[in-house]
Amino acid sequence: ITLEVQADDSGRPIPSTLFGIFFEEINHAGAGGLWAELINNRGFEAGGQNTPSNIDPWYQKGDSNNVILSTERTSLFKRNPIALRISTLCGSASNPCPAGGVGVINPGYWGIDVRAGKFYTVTFWLRSDTSVNLTVKFISEDEQRTLAQQALTVDKVKSNSWAKYSFRLAATDTDHHGKLAFTTAVQGSIWLDQVSAFPEETYKGHGFRTELAKMLEDLKPAFIRFPGGCYVEGERLENAWRWRDTVGPWQERPGHMGDVWNYWSDDGLGYFEFLQLAEDLAAAPVWVFNNGISHQYSVNPQLIQPWVKDVLDGIEFARGPNTSQWGAVRASMGHPDPFPLKHIAIGNEDCWKPWYRENYMAFYNAIKAAYPDIKLISNCDATNGPLNHPADYYDFHVYTSASNLYAMAHEFDQKSRADGPKVFVSEYAVTGGDAGTGSLLAAVAEGAFMIGLEINSDVVEMASYAPLFVHTNDRRWMPDAIVLDSWQQYGTPSYWVQQLFKYSSGATLLPFSILSSWASNPVVSVLRRHDKDLNADFLVVKAVNFGNVVVPLQITFSGLAANDILYTNSTIATLTSAGTMDENSFAQPKKIAPQISPVAAPKTNSNLQVVLPAHSIVALDL
């Protein structure tokens, strides 16, 4: 098979927005994942705001003859009223407490990663009805070792007088599945609330787990769509994600039960933090808001105006001057300058739900009137005909088998080029039997689909794989791009395919032709990318071989100028494996990852021979 590349100045620009990422709070992607908070259910609200409330996963240290835990609506914070009361019964001369004291323990999200030599910031609010000695410590999973500790003498704090404590814990021992313990051996009651622990080192100092955020950075995402997905909708409206409840001081946020994926979020990772993450990744923020529609209920259009006002306030929070009402709240959180919010989706997967179009128009008209530059995304699919409402983009979601997604490399070839909304493929992946928990086969098919998106990027302007993260202890949706637990992570083959497309957004698509007598040709794209640091252009050739035989590929280049040099520091990256269902794992995190080798010596206007292994994706950077 011969690939003839026209490597001159012709070609079509690819939108700078093409490939981004989609973060959803699913699979404990944020809580216990990207968001580095170590304490699970830090405000004791996860069991609900009535007493007695379930404080899981906190548990009692000591038997009930010595200590009793109870929940009370006595918090300092109005919107999260539950506080924990620890009543210590032992500690008198006649009934001393057992060695190590009694108290309460939090195991984090399936363990707290504590590492010797690292520092942690622990913060909590406390009140007490007596003077008390308290020990705050990280302990090992088996509770036999102390990993870090701080002794406190609480003598000033009296009933009804909450005080904030915040200090640095230095770890002297390691356990990736540690726990945080509060213990005492003094009789009396203490009340505890809003207990937080963070590793001192987070990505850009903004609270994100460093290694996970770096994996996102390595994708060079053009945008980040957030915070869901179904998570935005909620099964019931009262459990939907509402931006307003996720901003301001973390200890005052009420948190909420994400009832689609069925776990509590303290909303420490809130609207501000998503905007901050976008800035830190140099990605454009794409906010998906709840449009008054949940899985089970739709707000009547006659009642939608407060929802519209809420969204306008949310945009003001992101973009308003710091003298505006909501811009001032953003400034108080440490970001006086506006965030460049220019893409907003009106709901998620709601097109066919009651009142979608009516409510959509109320949001659309109000947002466009106030912010004409904001691009709005409809949930209605315009693949087979024009929409009955205005939109800048329409959402397209696809989860399917490997062969279907492979064939969908041509999905947008015939799409009308007439004026109309552009396509935002905001969720796609191979799922089901072909995918397992992240197979080579799935990744190769996704690579072909993405090449199809590049080729059709005159109509498809944005695309993001889904979902992004999964915690191994909460696999609600499989597969995912990045697998994590309390202390480690790896990319699935799908993640590595995303990396192979990191140069696409903003590059130039070049013309090429394939000369072949084969029945099934590889799926190919050729781009020219500009490297600002080197002030040089590179050719990027990607090819997917979805078949089970090796394909020899000869590449010829025409149109190169005399001083164009191919192959200097050039590389070929090959992603393949012996078995199509092979996967990565914590034990073998890079079993399937691009193998990168140099490509031949410098030559001009020459041919290049490469081999496409069966079931592979190959990316040349020349």
Ligand code: AHR
């Ligand atoms: O990505 C997982 C889910 O798939 C998203 O929440 C939803 O938008 C889609 O149905």
